[in-house]
Amino acid sequence: MAMLPPHSLSPFPWVDLFIILGLVALNGVFAMSELAIVSARKPRLQAMEKTGRRGARSALALASDPGKFLSTVQIGITLIGIVAGAYSGASLGGPVGERLGLLLHLSPNGAQSLGFALVIGVTTYASLIIGELVPKQFALRRPEAIAVLVAKPMQWLAKLTAPLVWVLDGSSALIFRLLGMTRESEDHVTAEELHLIVAEASRSGVIEESERAIISGVVRLADRPVREVMTQRMDVDWIDIGADEATIRARLLKTPHTRLPVGRGSVEDLVGVVQARDIMAALFRGEMLDLDALIRKAEVVPDQVDAMDALEVLRRSDVPMVMVHDEYGHFEGIVTPADLLSAIAGHFASDRDTDEEPDLVEREDGSLLVSGQMPVDQLAERIGIDLPEDRDYATVAGHALWLLKRLPEVGDHVDDQGWRFEIVDMDGRKIDKLLVAAQ
Numbered sequence: 001m002a003m004l005p006p007h008s009l010s011p012f013p014w015v016d017l018f019i020i021l022g023l024v025a026l027n028g029v030f031a032m033s034e035l036a037i038v039s040a041r042k043p044r045l046q047a048m049e050k051t052g053r054r055g056a057r058s059a060l061a062l063a064s065d066p067g068k069f070l071s072t073v074q075i076g077i078t079l080i081g082i083v084a085g086a087y088s089g090a091s092l093g094g095p096v097g098e099r100l101g102l103l104l105h106l107s108p109n110g111a112q113s114l115g116f117a118l119v120i121g122v123t124t125y126a127s128l129i130i131g132e133l134v135p136k137q138f139a140l141r142r143p144e145a146i147a148v149l150v151a152k153p154m155q156w157l158a159k160l161t162a163p164l165v166w167v168l169d170g171s172s173a174l175i176f177r178l179l180g181m182t183r184e185s186e187d188h189v190t191a192e193e194l195h196l197i198v199a200e201a202s203r204s205g206v207i208e209e210s211e212r213a214i215i216s217g218v219v220r221l222a223d224r225p226v227r228e229v230m231t232q233r234m235d236v237d238w239i240d241i242g243a244d245e246a247t248i249r250a251r252l253l254k255t256p257h258t259r260l261p262v263g264r265g266s267v268e269d270l271v272g273v274v275q276a277r278d279i280m281a282a283l284f285r286g287e288m289l290d291l292d293a294l295i296r297k298a299e300v301v302p303d304q305v306d307a308m309d310a311l312e313v314l315r316r317s318d319v320p321m322v323m324v325h326d327e328y329g330h331f332e333g334i335v336t337p338a339d340l341l342s343a344i345a346g347h348f349a350s351d352r353d354t355d356e357e358p359d360l361v362e363r364e365d366g367s368l369l370v371s372g373q374m375p376v377d378q379l380a381e382r383i384g385i386d387l388p389e390d391r392d393y394a395t396v397a398g399h400a401l402w403l404l405k406r407l408p409e410v411g412d413h414v415d416d417q418g419w420r421f422e423i424v425d426m427d428g429r430k431i432d433k434l435l436v437a438a439q
Contacts, residue, residue: 016091020123023084024131027077032135033154034073036146037062044144055148058155063147071168072158081127088123217344220377226310227303228375228394229343230324230333238267239274245289252276259321261334262295268331273298273319298323303332307343310335343375367437372397372430383436385417396421397431415439 040059048056062069096115106114139146158165198219202212221229238261239251251260258277263270272295282289296319301310303324313322314337322335359374360382370379376399380387393402400421401407403414407429413422418439425433 012095013091016087020084020088020092021126023080023087024123024126027080027084027127027131028135029150030073030076030080031132032139032146033150034070034077035136035139036143036150037069037154038066039140039143040147041144045147048144048148053148055151058151059144059147062151062154067169067172068158068165069154071165071172072154072161074168075161075164076157080131084123084127085120088119092119214345216381217346220381221307221340221343224307224343224377225303225394226301226305226307226322226324226335227332228377229307229310229339230303230335231339232333232373233267233331236261236267236334238263238270239291240265241271241291241295243291248279248289248291249283252279259319259336261298261321261323262291270298270323270331272296273321275319300325301335302327307335307340311340314340365437367435369424370396370434370436372400372432372434379436383419383438385419396434396436400431400434 037059040063042060042063045056045060045063049060092115096119098111098115104111104114198207198212198215201207202209207215237251237255237257239248241262241264243251259273259275261267261270262272262274274291274294274296278294279289282294298319298321299313299317300323301313303326310322310324314320314335320337324332324335326332357371359371360379361369363369368379368383372395374396375394376387376391376396379396379399387399388402391398391402393399399416400414400423403416403421404412408423408426408431410423410426413420415421420435420437420439422435422437423431423433424435425431
């Protein structure tokens with residue numbers, strides 16, 4: 001077998017090697033730029049622009065037209081890949097093959113083929129690691145900082161390659177039209193995704209657990225109808241407009257509230273709201289109580305409106321109390337700022353009667369003793385179940401009735417998403433307590 005003597009070896013082309021490494025690194029810059037611009041969050045880029053950060057405006061411009069930007073990057077990546085592969089094989093294949101032939105005692109043709117294959121393989125490997133994976137991981141770590149750094153050069157390249165960019169961008173747009181699709185992203189952050197983001201931030205220590213609970217409560221409030229946060233009709237303390245002074249005094253001593261609805265003989269016929277301080281001021285002045293003169297008008301909202309809409313009504317109202325009526329005009333309950341705060345942050349001990357039990361008690365075996373009047377979305381978040389989007393109930397008792405499809409009796413149970421809901425106490429026809437346990 002013919003072998004090449006040592007003196008016949010051609011000098012190794014180090015310059016060509018560095019050129020190929022430069023091309024691979026340039027490919028990495030394109031890959032990093034692509035992922036950084038796409039991953040950069042618009043609010044952060046806008047904040048950088050306001051502080052005068054150079055490149056932030058260019059990054060926003062590129063992100064607003066991803067079709068042209070991706071076409072520009074793809075032109076660079078494709079050209080570099082072709083040039084790097086062809087140049088490495090042509091410039092390094094021969095010298096590497098000569099040295100392999102000498103080392104492995106191969107024929108000139110075999111050594112040439114092996115050298116060419118080895119150079120292409122190593123170049124491809126380097127392109128994957130140095131030209132793709134590592135730069136993209138850098139981009140994911142600090143997308144906004146990298147985006148503002150590479151935005152200007154990418155804009156210059158887009159102008160230099162404008163004809164090719166126009167062809168590629170137009171071609172991709174045509175394919176989307178033929179498929180009956182739009183290139184605009186339809187992805188939006190959902191409430192569930194936001195809850196997951198906040199939970200992850202809490203686990204990583206970015207926010208405290210108490211802050212996570214407040215944020216989740218605010219997000220939950222925006223999606224809840226007012227009937228889920230209101231004080232139910234049966235729990236509303238009210239005063240009859242025809243009550244005498246002794247009855248009014250007794251009512252004020254009994255109620256913990258500072259404002260009470262006023263009705264004409266029935267809670268169904270409410271005429272307004274009276275403030276306890278107005279009554280006390282009249283009593284201190286020795287005046288005869290005249291509820292008609294002390295009544296303030298309260299706004300009325302239908303029970304289908306969102307809790308955030310009720311909040312807006314409360315802000316405009318002369319008295320911080322809103323009456324909630326159903327579609328037939330029947331009184332359903334009231335909403336106060338305290339109700340909305342409780343919906344966000346949970347119930348306060350001062351809001352409960354001294355003999356009132358908590359909504360949820362965790363037992364030693366891990367099961368949960370739950371009040372039927374507990375908001376069902378709070379329980380759903382606690383045990384990780386999904387609720388129907390079109391549900392017309394707000395409490396755990398309502399969820400149990402929706403599952404059972406009938407009026408239950410003590411001992412009845414129903415399974416839902418890996419949890420068993422068992423009725424353990426009834427208050428007449430109302431579900432008072434449930435035992436919720438994992439199956």
